[in-house]
Each structure stands twice: as C-alpha cells, then as structure tokens.
Amino acid sequence: MENSLEGSGERKLQCSDVSKCFQLLESILDGNNVPDSQEILKSKLAKCQPCFEHFHLEQAIKEVLRNKCTKHEVPSELVANIRQKIEEIK
Amino acid sequence: MSEVQRKKYTEQEKNKIFDGEFMPHIDSMYNFGYRLTFDEDDAKDLVQDTYLKAYRFINSFEQGTNAKAWLFRILKNSFINDYRKKSKQPSKVDYQEVETYYNSDDVDYSMTSDLRVDSVKDMLGDEISNALNSLAVDFRTVIILCDLEGFTYEEMAKILDIPIGTVRSRLHRARNLLKEKLRSYAQNMGYNTDEEG
Ligand SMILES: [Zn+2]
Numbered sequence: 001m002e003n004s005l006e007g008s009g010e011r012k013l014q015c016s017d018v019s020k021c022f023q024l025l026e027s028i029l030d031g032n033n034v035p036d037s038q039e040i041l042k043s044k045l046a047k048c049q050p051c052f053e054h055f056h057l058e059q060a061i062k063e064v065l066r067n068k069c070t071k072h073e074v075p076s077e078l079v080a081n082i083r084q085k086i087e088e089i090k
Numbered sequence: 091m092s093e094v095q096r097k098k099y100t101e102q103e104k105n106k107i108f109d110g111e112f113m114p115h116i117d118s119m120y121n122f123g124y125r126l127t128f129d130e131d132d133a134k135d136l137v138q139d140t141y142l143k144a145y146r147f148i149n150s151f152e153q154g155t156n157a158k159a160w161l162f163r164i165l166k167n168s169f170i171n172d173y174r175k176k177s178k179q180p181s182k183v184d185y186q187e188v189e190t191y192y193n194s195d196d197v198d199y200s201m202t203s204d205l206r207v208d209s210v211k212d213m214l215g216d217e218i219s220n221a222l223n224s225l226a227v228d229f230r231t232v233i234i235l236c237d238l239e240g241f242t243y244e245e246m247a248k249i250l251d252i253p254i255g256t257v258r259s260r261l262h263r264a265r266n267l268l269k270e271k272l273r274s275y276a277q278n279m280g281y282n283t284d285e286e287g
Contacts, residue, residue: 061268
C-alpha cells in the first residue's frame with residue numbers, strides 16, 4: 001500500500017487508546033473481517049501519529065516476512081513419494 | 091478432523107479432491123514443516139504423513155471448505171503428537187506451557203518499537219528468516235500462519251485449537267519478540283535506532 005499520508009502535522013501525537021487502536025489496526029492488516037475497515041483505517045492513519053507509525057511498521061514486517069520466508073523449494077521427490085504411498089494404501 | 095462422518099466419496103471423487111484441493115498446498119505445507127523442524131528430512135516426513143492422513147480421513151473433509159486450514163491442522167497435530175515425541179532436540183517450551191506461563195490474554199500494547207520501516211525494508215532474507223527461526227515454536231507458528239500464509243484469526247484458532255483471544259495475544263507477543271530481534275539486527279547494520287544506553 002502506498003504511504004499516501006505524508007507529513008505528521010495534522011496528527012495527534014498521543015493515541016487515546018493504544019491497545020484498542022493497535023488491535024484493530026492489526027486485525028485489519030491481518031485480513032480479518034472488520035466492519036467498516038477501510039474508513040477506520042483511513043481516519044486513524046490520518047489523525048493519529050502512533051497509529052500511523054504502528055500500522056506502517058507492522059505492514060512492512062509482514063511484507064518482508066511473506067517475501068523472504070516462503071521460498072523454500074519443495075524437494076522434487078516428495079510429491080512422487082506421497083503419490084506412491086497413497087497408491088499403496090488405496 | 092471432524093468426528094462427523096460425511097457421505098463416502100467415490101474413488102474418483104477422492105482423487106479429484108486430493109489433486110484439486112490438497113496438492114496445491116504442498117509448497118506451503120513444506121515450508122511450514124521446514125520452519126517447525128529446521129530439517130529437510132523431518133519436514134518431508136511430516137508433510138508426507140500429513141498427506142497420507144488427509145487421504146485416509148478424506149471422508150471427514152467437506153469438499154469446497156478450507157482445505158488449506160484443514161491440512162495445516164493435521165500437520166500441526168502430527169508435529170506435536172508424533173514428531174515432538176521422538177524428536178532429538180526437545181523444544182525448550184511446550185505448547186500449553188507458554189500460555190500457562192503468560193497466563194493471560196492481556197497484552198501490553200503500549201510497548202513501542204523504535205524499529206524503522208526503512209531498516210525493515212533493507213533487511214536481507216537471511217536476517218528475517220533467522221529472526222523468525224529464533225522464536226519459540228508457538229510464537230513462530232502464529233507468525234507463519236498469519237504473516238506467511240495469510241490465515242485469519244478465526245482460521246488460526248481452529249488450526250491451533252485455541253480461543254481467538256489467545257491467537258491475538260500470542261501473535262502480538264510473537265511480533266514484539268520478532269521486532270526486538272530485527273531491532274538488534276538493524277543496530278548491527280548501523281541503522282540509528284535511538285538505542286538506549
Ligand atoms: Zn491511535
């Protein structure tokens with residue numbers, strides 16, 4: 001996602017309820033079904049600096065994890081072995 | 091695996107489910123197995139066992155439902171019940187022990203990290219991977235399920251047989267630990283992270 005809200009001039013520097021906000025932001029980021037998630041996200045990121053920073057950090061970590069930790073090549077014989085064993089128990 | 095025995099699939103239907111719904115997840119399954127065991131052969135055994143069980147219990151899988159979550163749950167159970175028992179390297183922390191130890195779904199969200207987005211983006215694959223691998227298996231697992239595989243909290247709760255609140259709190263703790271690791275790597279890379287002391 002683009003970091004479209006540059007500049008922190010308009011944002012408050014203290015979050016009024018850090019646990020509730022961060023939990024909600026993480027739920028949205030993690031793809032859970034949160035009602036009105038886009039509106040919530042937009043308004044929190046626009047109005048609150050700690051929320052803004054937390055969201056973008058979590059998002060960046062999530063992205064590098066996905067890009068760099070999922071590229072294990074499956075050993076070529078594994079699929080063949082599984083199919084052979086299945087034939088045996090059929 | 092559900093105790094409810096659904097209608098029996100024909101041989102043809104079984105093959106269709108197995109090839110169409112189970113096999114496409116083999117990459118994710120192997121990655122999960124490898125990140126749990128850190129060993130190629132153990133990961134292969136775990137994945138093979140999982141697919142054999144999946145085939146054997148295929149009648150308890152409802153076609154069209156979330157096959158990936160169903161397979162992950164089998165693999166996770168195989169890891170705990172079979173692999174863990176004969177494992178050469180017993181894990182330091184046990185699955186339920188972690189929860190008893192922390193014993194609460196209350197998580198401190200106020201802990202902020204001075205880790206920078208830029209330094210995270212510049213991390214090498216090895217550093218990210220090592221940071222993830224350094225976490226205790228329960229914490230590693232929730233990060234794998236959530237961040238690598240994209241499961242929702244509800245799906246994770248089913249895969250791990252724990253309440254959603256526990257998924258949430260365990261994930262948050264795992265992320266804090268991971269950030270600590272990444273922060274120390276960032277410091278070694280010479281990034282300014284406002285290190286104290
Ligand atoms: Zn806030």
